[in-house]
Amino acid sequence: MQAIIETLEQSGLRVLRDEPLALHTSFRVGGPVQAMVFPESEEQLIQAITLLQTADITPLLIGNGSNILANDAPIARIAIKTQDGVSRLERLDENTIYASAGTRLARLATFARDEALTGLEFAHGIPGTLGGAVFMNAGAYGGEMAGVVRRVHYLDSNLTRQVAEHDTCAFAYRHSRFMDTKELILGADLTLTSDDPNEIGARMTELAEKRRTSQPLDLPSGGSTFKRPKTGYAAAMIDQAGLKGYTVGGAQVSEKHAGFVVNRGNATCADVLAVMAHVQEVVFAQTGVHLEPEVEFVT
Numbered sequence: 001m002q003a004i005i006e007t008l009e010q011s012g013l014r015v016l017r018d019e020p021l022a023l024h025t026s027f028r029v030g031g032p033v034q035a036m037v038f039p040e041s042e043e044q045l046i047q048a049i050t051l052l053q054t055a056d057i058t059p060l061l062i063g064n065g066s067n068i069l070a071n072d073a074p075i076a077r078i079a080i081k082t083q084d085g086v087s088r089l090e091r092l093d094e095n096t097i098y099a100s101a102g103t104r105l106a107r108l109a110t111f112a113r114d115e116a117l118t119g120l121e122f123a124h125g126i127p128g129t130l131g132g133a134v135f136m137n138a139g140a141y142g143g144e145m146a147g148v149v150r151r152v153h154y155l156d157s158n159l160t161r162q163v164a165e166h167d168t169c170a171f172a173y174r175h176s177r178f179m180d181t182k183e184l185i186l187g188a189d190l191t192l193t194s195d196d197p198n199e200i201g202a203r204m205t206e207l208a209e210k211r212r213t214s215q216p217l218d219l220p221s222g223g224s225t226f227k228r229p230k231t232g233y234a235a236a237m238i239d240q241a242g243l244k245g246y247t248v249g250g251a252q253v254s255e256k257h258a259g260f261v262v263n264r265g266n267a268t269c270a271d272v273l274a275v276m277a278h279v280q281e282v283v284f285a286q287t288g289v290h291l292e293p294e295v296e297f298v299t
Contacts, residue, residue: 095191
């Protein structure tokens, strides 16, 4: 592992050793990875992935880390952080935008508004990047990435650039085919609709206000902790179970929105997992519904 880290450093890539994941996840939880690479373009991203694959190492890809719960102990992996560095934005034609994997969704939605294109208002408040949003088909307020993605640009297992058309992406609720393969998302073409920028901006402001009043945006979290069950809503079930405010260590079921587990300031991964396990146990006992985590675990 040390040899490949030295190779990454000597190749001109920016590399930080023993970098705490807590600095790169929205939960503000996570121990150090052996190294973190910060590519500054899609070309550097491919360069880093190629070097690692040559050494038979699968990297941990991170955008904004907004859907990650990482172990507290040192993590024997090399991470690649795409946010901001891998963030090319380009208008391709009248209704199409290309965005690289590390483009923050807020920046993408603002770019679309400035280009008088509607369809991404729902994404403005999601604290993630394009790559992660496509990977898990992120959504909010009735919109989701599957509704705007025309095609996805990715690297296949042979590190060859490929393009997946929308119909081949297997989009479903919080799912895409990229969750089941070793294909690595480089970017996506998004199909939008022309509209007045002022009206687009007004809708973005309205949704931002809804988030501000209903979600615990003042505390670190991984967003919605559990997926929506087949019937009902996770937050309502947790609330009805009387679990708002349930706390273990520094982790707590938000008193503002029961669908969020938040970091009160010193939460560990173990704290968060304990809260989640208790919520699952109580909700199952009361409703027979097993809540499935929406956050991804890194160990």
